[in-house]
Amino acid sequence: MSSTSIEKLLEIMRQLRDPEQGCEWDKKQTFKSLIPYLKEESAEVIEAIEKEDYGNLKEELGDLLLQIVFHSQIAKEKKLFSFDEVVEELSNKLVRRHPYVFDSKKKHTAEEQAQMWKKIKSEEKK
Numbered sequence: 001m002s003s004t005s006i007e008k009l010l011e012i013m014r015q016l017r018d019p020e021q022g023c024e025w026d027k028k029q030t031f032k033s034l035i036p037y038l039k040e041e042s043a044e045v046i047e048a049i050e051k052e053d054y055g056n057l058k059e060e061l062g063d064l065l066l067q068i069v070f071h072s073q074i075a076k077e078k079k080l081f082s083f084d085e086v087v088e089e090l091s092n093k094l095v096r097r098h099p100y101v102f103d104s105k106k107k108h109t110a111e112e113q114a115q116m117w118k119k120i121k122s123e124e125k126k
Contacts, residue, residue, distance in 0.1 A: 009065075010083055013073045031074060038067045096120060 016026040041063045048057040072083035097120045100108040108116075 006083075009069055010073075013069050017073050017077065026070075029070065029074070031071060034067065034070060034074075038071075041067055096124075 013026075015021070016023045019027065041060065044060045045057065045064050048054070048060045068086070069083060072081070072086055076082045095102045097117050098113070099116060099120075100106055100113060
C-alpha cells in the first residue's frame with residue numbers, strides 16, 4: 001500500500017464525517033456505537049482465516065481497517081490522537097518488542113522471541 005492509498009482512505013473518512021456535507025450515519029457514530037461493528041468485522045476476519053478463504057480475507061481485513069480508520073477519525077475530531085499517532089505507536093512497539101531483530105540482531109527461536117515479547121510487555125505495563 002502506498003502512502004497515497006492510506007491518505008486517500010483517511011480523506012474519504014474525513015469527508016464521510018464532515019459536519020456539513022458528510023454522511024448522516026457516519027457523522028453520528030461514536031467509539032461505543034461502533035463496538036458491534038468492530039466485533040463483527042473481527043469475527044469475519046477470523047472466519048475467513050479458519051476457512052482459508054483468502055479472497056474474502058482481503059475484503060474482511062479492509063473492513064477491519066475501516067474500523068481503525070473510523071475510530072482514529074473520531075479521536076482526531078476529539079483532539080485525542082490521530083491515525084498517524086496510532087501507526088507511530090505501533091511501529092515503536094514493534095521495534096521495542098523485537099530486540100533480537102532491531103537491537104542485538106542475533107539469531108533466536110520463536111520461543112525466545114515470545115518470552116521476550118511477554119517480558120517487555122510486562123515491563124511496559126508497570
